[in-house]
Amino acid sequence: MGDPNQSSLYPASFTLLGIPGLEEAHTWIAFLICLMYVTALAGNSIMLLVIGREPGLHSPMFFFICFLSTTDIFLSSATIPKMLAIMWLQAREISFDSCIAQMVFIHLFTGVESGILVAMAFDRYMAICRPLRYRVILTDRLVVKLGLTALLRPLLIVLPFILLIKRLHFCKATILPHSYCEHMGIAKLACSDIRVNVVYGLTGALLVFSVDLVLIGLSYSLILRAVLRLPTKEARVKAFSTCGSHVSVMMVFYTPALFSFLTHRFGHHVPRFVHILLANFYVVLPPMLNPIIYGVKTKQIRESILRTFQKKRSN
Numbered sequence: 396m397g398d399p400n401q402s403s404l405y406p407a408s409f410t411l412l413g414i415p416g417l418e419e420a421h422t423w424i425a426f427l428i429c430l431m432y433v434t435a436l437a438g439n440s441i442m443l444l445v446i447g448r449e450p451g452l453h454s455p456m457f458f459f460i461c462f463l464s465t466t467d468i469f470l471s472s473a474t475i476p477k478m479l480a481i482m483w484l485q486a487r488e489i490s491f492d493s494c495i496a497q498m499v500f501i502h503l504f505t506g507v508e509s510g511i512l513v514a515m516a517f518d519r520y521m522a523i524c525r526p527l528r529y530r531v532i533l534t535d536r537l538v539v540k541l542g543l544t545a546l547l548r549p550l551l552i553v554l555p556f557i558l559l560i561k562r563l564h565f566c567k568a569t570i571l572p573h574s575y576c577e578h579m580g581i582a583k584l585a586c587s588d589i590r591v592n593v594v595y596g597l598t599g600a601l602l603v604f605s606v607d608l609v610l611i612g613l614s615y616s617l618i619l620r621a622v623l624r625l626p627t628k629e630a631r632v633k634a635f636s637t638c639g640s641h642v643s644v645m646m647v648f649y650t651p652a653l654f655s656f657l658t659h660r661f662g663h664h665v666p667r668f669v670h671i672l673l674a675n676f677y678v679v680l681p682p683m684l685n686p687i688i689y690g691v692k693t694k695q696i697r698e699s700i701l702r703t704f705q706k707k708r709s710n
Contacts, residue, residue, distance in 0.1 A: 405561065406569045408490045409581070413481045414675065415572045416668035425482035428675060431683045432475040438686030439464035441700065449699045455533040456522070457696075459515045460689055462542050463644075466508045467682030473500035474575045474678045481574060494576035495560060499553055501577055501678070505652065506549025508681070509607045512645050514541040516614040519638050524621045552599040559592050572667060574675050604653065611645065640692035647684050651677040 413421055442464045446452045474497065480486040489497070521529045556578050563585035573580050582592040618638060625631045655674045689696055 404564055405491050406565050408488050408569065409494050409576065409584075410487050410570045411477070411481050411489055411574060411576070412487065412570060412572050413478070413574050414668055414671045416666070417672065421482035424672070424675075425479050428475060428482075428679055429479055431676075431679045432471055432479075435467060435471050435679060435682035435686075438690070439468050439682060442686045442689065442696070445696065445699045452695060452699060455535075455538045456515070456518050458535075458538050458542075459511060459518060460696075462545070463508065463511050463515070463685060466504050466511060467685055469500065470504035470508065471679050471682040473497055473504065478574045478675060489576065494571075494581065495557055497576045498556060498560070498578055498581060501575065502553045502556065503549050506552065506603050507545050508648060509603055509652075510545030510548060511542070512641075512648065513607045513610050514538075514545060515641050516611040516645075517541075519641055520614040520618055523618050523638070549603060552603065555595065559595060563587050563589065563592075573671055575678070604649070608649065615642070640688050643688045643692070644681070644685050647688070648681045651680065 414424065417424065443461055446457045446461050477489065518533060521533055560581055563582065564587040565584060566586040568584045571580055571584065578596050582589045622631050651673055655677055690700060691697065
């Protein structure tokens with residue numbers, strides 16, 4: 396027989412409600428999310444295929460785009476299938492260990508994506524402000540190091556979440572009013588003190604997002620200063636266009652991320668269904684839009700995609 400105290404510490408499973416307050420619309424919301432998910436998988440897979448097959452795209456900028464596409468696939472796949480099962484099949488139960496694993500993946504890949512966006516801002520800074528030293532500094536070795544840093548930094552921050560959750564006592568509350576498992580949502584179900592979880596979660600998020608936003612802001616302020624010094628309007632427009640896709644992707648990622656983060660902690664006046672609905676779209680909207688933005692705004696990728704499909708048609 397198992398330890399009777401253990402069952403009170405760690406519930407066997409949690410129940411995910413989906414989007415409380417919008418249960419009647421679950422079918423249609425799930426259809427929209429499924430469509431966005433399929434688009435995200437197709438778009439990011441095409442990006443990886445095209446960049447991998449085109450030697451002309453084997454440069455730091457496009458390697459970072461590959462990292463971003465891979466992260467987007469993992470981030471959306473860690474949440475969307477279970478979300479669709481909840482809304483379409485009423486499969487609301489998730490085991491304790493699966494919930495912890497999903498929590499780790501969500502926070503990990505969110506942090507990885509933020510780190511990649513910092514690396515991409517640095518890439519644009521080097522390309523515009525230090526073009527003669529671009530290939531000297533941004534070597535393949537440095538690109539790999541930046542990618543590993545983007546992965547290891549959030550991993551070191553997220554792993555303690557497991558211990559912080561497992562130290563808590565869960566009494567009877569096992570219902571998560573959400574579509575997926577995340578740190579504070581689980582912690583709020585505990586019947587023990589969660590102040591350590593709150594402080595560590597807030598500190599970890601600030602270390603990632605605040606530092607990254609400062610670095611990105613610094614990079615683009617230097618880029619802006621350099622662009623405004625260019626002698627001709629055509630040169631300035633060209634320089635701005637090379638940054639347009641990156642700025643768009645950053646806005647798509649950080650705007651809902653910060654809204655969800657701040658609402659969870661301070662937005663008690665925000666209706667729960669609004670918060671949960673936006674949190675759901677947050678894990679699929681950036682993965683869907685990122686390849687579209689790069690495919691439309693990046694000339695090299697757009698031309699490579701057209702050539703790839705033209706070759707397939709001719710065959």
